[in-house]
Amino acid sequence: MKPGTKLKSAVCDTEVMVIRGSDVEVMCGGALMSEDTPAEKSAIDTAFAEGTLIGKRYVDSDGSVELLCVKPGKGSLSIGGASLQLKEAKPLPSSD
Amino acid sequence: MNISLILQMAADADPERIGLVCDGERWSYRAIQRAAHGAAANIADIGCSHIALLDESSEAAPIALFGAALAGIPYVPLNYRLADTDLAALLQRIAPAYIVGDVERAKRLAPEGGHTFCSRKDFVAAAEAAADTASGEEREGEGIAAQIFTSGTTAAPKAALLRHSNLLGYILGTVEFCSATEDDAQLVCVPPYHIAGISALLSSFYALRRIVLLPAFDPDDWLQLASAERVTNAFVVPTMLARIIERIDEGVQADLSALRAIAYGGGRMPPELIDRALDLFPETNFTNAYGLTETSSTIALLGPEEHRSAHNSSDPAVRARLGSVGRPLPTVELEIRDEEGKSLPAGECGEVYVRGEQVSGEYRGKSALDAEGWFPTRDAGWLDSEGYLFLAGRADDVIVRGGENISPGEIEEVLMSHPAIAEAVAVGVPSTEWGEAVAIAIVIRPGCDRPDDTTLRTLIKDRLRSSRVPERIAVLDEMPYNEMGKLLRRQVRAHFQDN
Structure with missing residues (x-):
């Protein structure tokens, strides 16, 4: 994966676009995400079932991976067992 | 990456919300998305290298912009005010193009080159007709979302290239998705061939803020439309603001009670004009935006609170900030350099350099970025001790x-x-x-x-x-x-x- 890659959840409707980061295994709802749409959805791990929100950005603890949720779903995102955190963006006044 | 993501997300999040109003017609996000998919399919069938818009603003602008993005070719909005010879030269540089708008003029100026000509009405109708069978597939192409010819004040116009990654970097870094309510409306009166015309579309689509298009600026029309559509946000260039205020002073009545925010840029704001505007609209948030075509729009801004505090201050240094363009965006690095390229401290005037994802600095055939990715803007300026940027004309001046x-x-x-x-x-x-x-x-x-x-x-x-x-x-x-x-x-x- 590289910036621009879209990853789909294997357990729910979640889809994310990679903004930053490369070659890491991103999980959603406890299952590995992939570029392909799963033929059949697998069961969600209840430990990662807080859901994703469209338009929100998710980051790992050191900020090396950043994902944009482009389709929401029931699963939540994690890398190596650690949940990704919602990135708080300071709102800017509209300038266009 | 593809800017069509912006439209897709808006259409997924709230398909029936009205995204665009033009000439009394209202377009939902779903309707614009369907037309963009249809336009992309038609572009692929024609096999052109660019899609050009030779027209005032209308629904055809976002349909062509997103349609081109999906089809993987650059969208090229052209300045219809150019003289025939200058426009003919540009049409030659984008052949073979799908030219939307003034068919009669384009045909007369560029009979050769394999162009396809289409009026606004026919373009939109063909896009809608192709929507049902369009795949909606997104093509990467060269990765260029828009090609904008610079105004060419010094030499022949340069073809500035904005990549999907530049424009998306700008939008994702500055706009909160779906941050607008259904009552929010943005009055867009800048022409489509200006970078502000493109960034206005992208920002408002991503915020899900209804766009109200005013195809040709006229102060009375602006006031009438702002009132009728309960406009909450607007972008103007300083001369437009001066003309709007002039008409209000002359007694033109308009209900601007919904107007919360006015952003301005694109030229120097006279201090007495902004002071007058701040007095006239005491509840309105003013934002000064500084940016260039090559930087995907805004790179520095002076926000609403900074306007008010400068306006109300008796400290000359704070008051002077009304004449600044504010501070760089958090996502942009900015430096002032001397002629040898050495970074200058606060207070010293040099050339403004910027770096960031939104900074393209790329022209057809060459890049103006240095080895470290910095773009020399050719604007002269200096920073004050608090990091506020003051512009001092073009470096060439x-x-x-x-x-x-x-x-x-x-x-x-x-x-x-x-x-x-x-x-x-x-x-x-x-x-x-x-x-x-x-x-x-x-x-x-x-x-x-x-x-x-x-x-x-x-x-x-x-x-x-x-x-x-x-x-x-x-x-x-x-x-x-x-x-x-x-x-x-x-x-x-x-x-x-x-x-």
């Missing part, structure tokens, strides 16, 4: 007199302090003795007497120094501006050469 660099801005500022002077411009003119000498052109305030030459020279000598004293002085009826309110210094220079 610097007057070099006997090896000494003189910023036109410092001379103009001193001249503007004279109560009889409405506008002042300093330019370099050829001099056998100094290489270049200072010449000034001024416009006298109505009802005031022209200050004599000695008064003007003494004013500059006392406030600056003798090297800044103008050799030539001209009084003009008005300064030459282009339609976006950009001062045409070359025409001021030409005035001195012709006389």
